[in-house]
Amino acid sequence: MNLLTLADAQDVCARLPPEIRFDLVYLDPPYGVGTTMSARLAPGQTRGSKKLDSGPDAYEDREDGDELLAMLVPRLAAIRERMAVGATLYLHLDHRAVHELKVACDRLFGRGAFLGEVIWAPGNGSRGARKGFSVTHQTILMYARRAEEKGLVVYNGDDPMLRESFAETSLSMHFRNVDEAGRRYRERVVGGKAYRYYADTGRRLGSIWTDIPAMVANTPLRKEGTGYPTQKPERLLERILRASSREGATVADLMCGSGTTLAVAARLGRRFVGGDRSPLAIEVASKRLSAQGVTFEAAPALVT
Numbered sequence: 159m160n161l162l163t164l165a166d167a168q169d170v171c172a173r174l175p176p177e178i179r180f181d182l183v184y185l186d187p188p189y190g191v192g193t194t195m196s197a198r199l200a201p202g203q204t205r206g207s208k209k210l211d212s213g214p215d216a217y218e219d220r221e222d223g224d225e226l227l228a229m230l231v232p233r234l235a236a237i238r239e240r241m242a243v244g245a246t247l248y249l250h251l252d253h254r255a256v257h258e259l260k261v262a263c264d265r266l267f268g269r270g271a272f273l274g275e276v277i278w279a280p281g282n283g284s285r286g287a288r289k290g291f292s293v294t295h296q297t298i299l300m301y302a303r304r305a306e307e308k309g310l311v312v313y314n315g316d317d318p319m320l321r322e323s324f325a326e327t328s329l330s331m332h333f334r335n336v337d338e339a340g341r342r343y344r345e346r347v348v349g350g351k352a353y354r355y356y357a358d359t360g361r362r363l364g365s366i367w368t369d370i371p372a373m374v375a376n377t378p379l380r381k382e383g384t385g386y387p388t389q390k391p392e393r394l395l396e397r398i399l400r401a402s403s404r405e406g407a408t409v410a411d412l413m414c415g416s417g418t419t420l421a422v423a424a425r426l427g428r429r430f431v432g433g434d435r436s437p438l439a440i441e442v443a444s445k446r447l448s449a450q451g452v453t454f455e456a457a458p459a460l461v462t
C-alpha cells in the first residue's frame with residue numbers, strides 16, 4: 159500500500175507499523191539557504207526564495223548549518239532504523255551543508271557504509287553576483303545501512319539508464335573487432351580469461367551526471383512542473399530508483415515536497431512511503447499523484 163502523510167520525518171518513522179521497511183530512501187532536505195521557499199501556483203507568481211511577487215510559502219529553509227545538522231541527524235538515525243538489508247540511502251544536498259553531513263553520516267552509518275557520491279550538474283548556469291566560481295552542482299551522498307551490508311546493496315548496473323557511451327577515442331582505439339552479428343567489441347584478457355565488451359552496451363555510468371536538466375521540473379511550460387520550489391526532475395529520481403531498487407520495493411521519501419520520488423516510484427512499479435511537514439507539499443503531491451491515477455492512503459496528519 160502506498161502511503162502519504164503530513165508529518166515530520168521523525169514522526170513518520172516512529173508511527174509506521176513495525177513491518178514496514180525501506181528498500182530505498184531518497185531524502186532531499188532544505189539546504190540551509192537562509193530563506194523562506196515559496197511556490198508558484200498561479201501565472202505571474204515567482205517560485206523559490208520569497209520575494210514580493212512570490213506565491214504561497216512552501217517551507218522554511220532558514221536553518222543555518224548547525225541547526226540543519228541538528229535537525230537532520232536524529233531524522234537520519236530514525237530512517238536508518240527503518241532501512242532494510244540491501245537498502246541505499248540517497249541524501250541530496252548542496253555545497254552549503256554536504257561536508258558537515260558527510261562527517262555526520264559517517265558517524266551514524268559507519269564510515270565503511272559510505273557507497274559514494276553523485277555530482278549532479280543540472281545545467282542552471284551562473285547565478286548570483288558574488289565573487290568566485292559559480293556553483294553549478296549539487297551532491298548526493300549514498301549510504302548502506304551499515305558497513306557490513308555494503309556488499310548486499312541492490313545495484314542494477316545493466317539498466318540502460320545506468321550506462322553511457324564509451325569515449326570516441328576509446329571506441330576507435332579499442333573496439334576494432336566485429337562479430338557475426340555486426341557488433342563492435344573489444345576483448346580483454348584478465349587472469350588468463352578473455353572477456354568481451356560490446357561497444358553498444360556502453361560503459362558503467364560515472365558519478366558526474368550532466369545529462370539531467372533541472373529545467374524540465376522547474377518551468378511552468380513543462381508537463382512535470384508543479385510550481386513547488388526546488389522540485390527535482392523525474393529523470394533524476396528514475397535513475398536513482400532504477401539503480402537501487404527492484405519492482406515491488408518500498409521507496410521512502412519523507413521530505414517529499416511535490417512528490418517527485420513518489421510519482422516515479424508508482425510509475426516504475428515500486429511502493430512508496432511519502433511524507434512532508436509542509437501542508438502545501440502534501441497538497442501538491444496529492445494532486446500530482448491523483449492526476450496520474452496513483453492510489454495511496456492519506457495517513458492522518460501529525461502536523462497541524
Ligand SMILES: C[S@@+](CC[C@H](N)C(=O)[O-])C[C@H]1O[C@@H](n2cnc3c(N)ncnc32)[C@H](O)[C@@H]1O
Pocket residue numbers: 165166167168186187188216217218233386387388389390391412413414415416417418419433434435436439
Ligand atoms: C528541497 S524540498 C524537497 C523537494 C522534492 N524533492 C521535490 O522534488 O519536490 C525539501 C522539503 O523538505 C521538507 N521538510 C523539511 N524538514 C522536514 C522534516 N523535518 N520532516 C518532513 N519534511 C521536512 C520541506 O517541507 C520541503 O518540502
